[in-house]
Amino acid sequence: MARFSGGKAPFLRISDTKGHGTNVLMRDFIIGLLPVILFAWYKNGILVYSQGNINFFEMLYPLFFIIVGGLGSVLMEAIFFLVIDKEIKTPKQLMEKLSTSYAAIPGLILALMLPVYTPIWVLLFGCFIANIVGKSLFGGFGHNIWNPALLGYAVIKVTLMGVINAAGSYLNVSEVLVDSYAGATPLAMLAKNIISYDALVTPYGGLWNLFAGFHPGGLGETSFLVMIISYIWLSARKVIRWQTPLLFVSVFFGLSWVVGALNGVTDIWFPLYSIFTGGIMFGAVFMITEPVTTPRNPLGKTIFILFLAVLTILFRYVGNLPEGFGTAIILMNIFALPIDKFSAIIKANRWDKVAYKYIAIIFGILIVLGLYAVLKAGNSYNLFIPLIQIGGAF
């Protein structure tokens, strides 16, 4: 953190003064998570309780689940420090170490991404992967390569999804009773490759319900509306750059529109549907704004976001992975560093001759991937195959 404060002279940095710095940043971040947590509790606890489907203690369960995610992570990190770090002898030293590693945040975010009735041990396993494997082993806060919460989520998705499905999958108790949900999140319907309003939106009660978040999905990732509140708070406190989520959502909106149009749906409901589902806004506000695992300079961020949007289209509409956004982010995390480096070179050379090589590499890959994703997702890909097929020669 002490990037500019070496040497003897004061080299005063604003982030070391009172009321600034990483501590305050992280406090504001948790406050930004609060509306999401409250919404998750309301949707999966209070609302279901008021419909008379669960008793009072079951109503508290979603809140309990999220808190276990946060506290469990802190506890694991504490044990890890006790085992690994020989210099820690007093509880005070341990607290100091914990207060600079912010273990609770990945735990909270991970809990918000999982379905309500995920077994607690699965959640704790995810927290272990997130905090210990994804962060502490790589050198702790600030050195992780992948977004810890997303890493935990990806590992759960690959290894333990069967356990979650057996425990009730994505539906809470009220949602099980609604016939039209057919046991799936909105995007799982899309994975069947049907683009029509009746199949995609009507079962969930219209676009407003998708916007407000009352549809099956992870605990807290469903609501676009609540995410906007968090977004405004975090932007106002300058925890995140306000441009990042806005740019991503608008680029993704545009690309989805093109995909829809290629499939014969030019109405605006399809791109709206695309950004309201699958935790797009959740990821946009809380994950692609993370300072450690994304590029730091603005040009790098823009390139990162363009790649993310293209990859999300690719995973979601071509690869039939409903939660393709998470996969796209975790994949792009790897490339955060080279993108940062390349964009810095491009900027430093003021887009002149030296920079051409890097511009050509980055935008070449981007355009090829983008064309492939959009054409393939739009099923127009097959029209081009005869033109490029060289099968006859073999």
Next chain:
Amino acid sequence: MDSIIALAFTAFIAENIILSQFLGICPFLGVSTKRSNALGMGFAVLFVMLISSMVTYALYTYVLEALDIVYMRTIVFIIVIASLVQMVETFIKKVSPALYKALGIYLPLITTNCAVLGVAILNITKEHSFGETVVYTTFIGLGFIFVMYIFSMIRERIDKAPVPKAFQGIPIALIVASILAIIFARFGGIV
């Protein structure tokens, strides 16, 4: 195979030689500490792979099958690959002594790199035509280079981080490799 693009994409990402077929792990862990070395090794492997799979394809089709001695496949392939590696080694030693020094023991080790033999045999078992063999092998090789490159990039970054002592070096590299394998497993449906 209905289209060459699908074949290329499969070879490059979905059936990535390192991360989904788990071949060629030795150079993957051994030469990936620096980006330049990883690239050098990658191109050496690509070159050897391409030549050897073309030669083995021709040998298999026109000699082994013609003489009905297909059971000799493994032995013949190993001999062809070993002699090819010797050639490449001489070539690199002459053209770029620095690269030769940097690669060190790993260049002769391509002889026993299961990725090279693996691709040669995969081309036979998948019943590729000659053209498909060339495309498939090229993109397997490019996939190898790609994964080597991003892996070495991550390792360069980890070198500067305060990794716990017990996990420095190979252990953390293996953890990174497993995470990469999980991420790449998601590419399966895209082709």
